Amino acid sequence: MNLLENIRLALEGLRANKMRALLTMLGIIIGIASVMAISTLGSAMTGSVSKTMDKIGGKNISVYLTPKNYDSQATLQPEDYITQDELNSFKETYADQIRAISLSSSLGSGKLNSGYVHKDVSVTGANPDYRLVNNINLVQGRFISDRDIQSSRNVIIIDTTLRNNLVGVNGDPTGMDITVETKNTNETYTIIGVYEKVVIDNPLFNMGDDTRIECFIPITTAKALNSQSTAIPGYENFTIMASANTDTTAFAQITKQYFIKNLGALSDYTIEAQSMEAMVSEATSMLSTLSLGISVIAGISLLVGGIGVMNIMLVSVTERTKEIGIRKALGARNSAIRSQFIIEAIIICLIGGIIGVGLGSVLGVLGSSLLKFPTTPPFTPMIIALCFSMGIGVFFGYYPANKAAKLDPIDALRYE
Structure with missing residues (x-):
């Protein structure tokens, strides 16, 4: 089974269980949105401090x-x-x-x-x-x-x-x-x-x-x-x-x-x-450190989201035990079974990450505007957030995927 086929099956599974998929993604969405909102606000405040310092005497x-x-x-x-x-x-x-x-x-x-x-x-x-x-x-x-x-x-x-x-x-x-x-x-x-x-x-x-x-x-x-x-x-x-x-x-x-x-x-x-340049450097460094610290605290919710993904993938493995047995009886390798479930976990986390990035960016821009620090969402934290969400999918999806790959085909076919 190729990559595109695994992605198609994962999307069909999510479509069939929309509410469960949304609840599974919720932790990822909240975590990524929090990190993105804080990163956007931190970037806005840092830029605002630099511009203001320059205005009152940068040299x-x-x-x-x-x-x-x-x-x-x-x-x-x-x-x-x-x-x-x-x-x-x-x-x-x-x-x-x-x-x-x-x-x-x-x-x-x-x-x-x-x-x-x-x-x-x-x-x-x-x-x-x-x-x-x-x-x-x-x-x-x-x-x-x-x-x-x-x-x-x-x-x-x-x-x-x-x-x-x-x-x-x-x-x-x-x-x-x-x-x-x-x-x-x-x-x-x-x-x-x-x-x-x-x-x-x-x-x-x-x-x-x-x-x-x-x-x-x-x-x-x-x-x-x-x-x-x-x-x-x-x-x-x-x-x-x-x-x-x-x-x-x-x-x-x-x-x-x-x-x-x-x-x-x-x-x-x-x-x-x-x-003044040294003062600007100290101020921006302090704000960056503060933003990073708050982002790490907010990122703890990603751990909760990852545990939720692992839990739902274990449920999915249990529900599809017979399907796994049939695929193994037809010659599917352990690696193919493992890949299918890991990709499904990655898709769940990636979609949650995309929603979180969008929500966090909107909240960050809105918050910075209210605080009179208008800005645009920083691109680098956005990419890091999406990559991190996919990493969570791999990390927390591996155990359920490996469990599915090791199922005995005879026991799986007998499972009711």
Whole structure:
């Protein structure tokens, strides 16, 4: 009996016992569907994390001072801070690998007052490179310039939401004076630009609803107005945007070693540098591991499904004992009998696997859409799932098939 004939007999057997076949496949369907749904969601979340990280700075490297020992009380000394001269020297040394260096200093939260407009704002001091590194989309006016930094000017960049409140959607607020009152300051600034806030539409990066509007002023102005940072001779942290062809993971280590040598041997602090690409790699690796672990747990139902297949095949062997005896009496070999029942088990698992893949893909796509991670089902897990389902058919179908092949033809013919 050839392969096609065995497949035809298996399909006829399934057609004759539709309900029993469906119940037999149920465990396989649930197991494969669970694995496919989890794989699809995992793939969607991994892709979403990568895209979001790229959107907020895929080539960025964060550099910061950190205590050598968190168990002891470390205090930053004036000589520990990273100076502007050190940053300039570093940028000059690695000019081919650095696009920009972002510096910032928070002035804190406060209240903006202009006529009838009163808004909660947060004020951040920034340098010119801050715009490029942090992907600030300027829609009107200009950003902070070197001359603003050198002169510590009272100029400010506001966002479109605040612009709309001040002068309307089509208005131009540049040149307008506004007053911002913070904890220790009450300053009047001239608006020189308007930016559009980048919306990160990703639940994984949703840090809560912050109703404060972020505004930017020259970093030297912020440091001069901030009583806590007036005496600070440098910076605790900064962000590098690397050039397109730079290996940011390797360059992060180069950066770390460059600035560590400027710290005194007795300093309680050291330098850490972490690239966004390394963070993306860690995040995606963690999500992949989590998806794999959950898939393995979900795959336990495949074991239950396999036991169900073995059980129904044993019932099938018992029901068809006389048929087996007749085939053996007519000269059928043990291998032919064994193949017939193994192929039947494979067909059951394969059909269940196909249904499971389809159901799991639909559930995965639906779930990823609801979580705002739209995606398509990954192809590789789909093929692996189908191959695995056929493997279950071979594994759990072999014992009943072997039992059928070893039946004595005389005893089988006498079976009632």
